[in-house]
Amino acid sequence: MTQRIPLIAGNWKMHGDRARARALLDALKPLSPAQGEVAVCVPYPYLELAQAVLGGSAVAWGAQNVAEWEEGAHTGEVAASMLAEFGCGYVIVGHSERRRDAAEDDACIARKLAQAIRLDIKPILCIGETLAQRQAGSTHAVLQAQLHGALALLDSTALTRLSIAYEPVWAIGQGQAATPAMVGDVITALRAMFGEAGASVRLLYGGSVSAANCGDFAALAGLDGLLVGGASLRGDEFTAICQRFCTRREGRSLPA
Ligand code: PGA
Numbered sequence: 001m002t003q004r005i006p007l008i009a010g011n012w013k014m015h016g017d018r019a020r021a022r023a024l025l026d027a028l029k030p031l032s033p034a035q036g037e038v039a040v041c042v043p044y045p046y047l048e049l050a051q052a053v054l055g056g057s058a059v060a061w062g063a064q065n066v067a068e069w070e071e072g073a074h075t076g077e078v079a080a081s082m083l084a085e086f087g088c089g090y091v092i093v094g095h096s097e098r099r100r101d102a103a104e105d106d107a108c109i110a111r112k113l114a115q116a117i118r119l120d121i122k123p124i125l126c127i128g129e130t131l132a133q134r135q136a137g138s139t140h141a142v143l144q145a146q147l148h149g150a151l152a153l154l155d156s157t158a159l160t161r162l163s164i165a166y167e168p169v170w171a172i173g174q175g176q177a178a179t180p181a182m183v184g185d186v187i188t189a190l191r192a193m194f195g196e197a198g199a200s201v202r203l204l205y206g207g208s209v210s211a212a213n214c215g216d217f218a219a220l221a222g223l224d225g226l227l228v229g230g231a232s233l234r235g236d237e238f239t240a241i242c243q244r245f246c247t248r249r250e251g252r253s254l255p256a
Helices: 019-027 044-052 080-085 094-101 106-120 129-135 138-152 155-161 179-202 214-218 235-249
Strands: 007-011 039-041 057-065 090-093 120-129 163-166 200-204 225-230
Touching: 007 090, 007 163, 007 200, 007 235, 019 039, 019 044, 019 155, 019 235, 039 044, 039 090, 044 057, 044 106, 090 129, 106 120, 106 155, 120 138, 129 138, 129 179, 138 179, 155 179, 179 200, 179 214, 225 235
Parallel strands: 007 039, 007 225, 039 057, 057 090, 090 120, 120 163, 163 200, 200 225
Antiparallel strands: none
């Protein structure tokens, strides 16, 4: 049976200032779940701070975006090699807010994934349907198309370093998460889409995760972790999520 290590990742988005970042990093530094990985994806200007505070701890840090190019004349972009210099273990790729705000399409996302993998930074690929797509019954088709496009440049060995976050667009930042049944249905479908090669891919859920609802998701077979937005901005709340999810997992091997 494949062992996939649970991952709880925080996505700070464009929140905070240096003082709040420092306080939050200090609060998270002691985290060390026995059975899982914890990461925080911070705004670029706070990467050096994250490295300074979290270095030597069990908490990894990462970025929320990466350039699709190796280097060159791309004003405003940040290369994967630069993220690697700051010790980034993770990078979020293809978040729906970037698909919306920066018009990232699947081809661009595929190139970003390739850059991250090249530098040994573990990507967290976000996929998810809109409410209209769910209501039209096309959730699985939308996710399959997003996956197909995003993974076009990766070979199967890269899958072991990839996490995929199912983030229904309609559940992000709403205070109303998808139901565990909905998430369970999608996780089963994603595993089936990957076939045998997918047994090593970590599958996460994201969208209004809180300390109150994370236990329900931890109980889902095949779900390996959470991508947490708003609730990752509070040290006590994020700590509780990490502990609850990983405690529920303790002593269990994760079914493929
Ligand atoms: P949320 O954000 O937890 O605030 O809904 C999740 C995300 O966008 O990754």
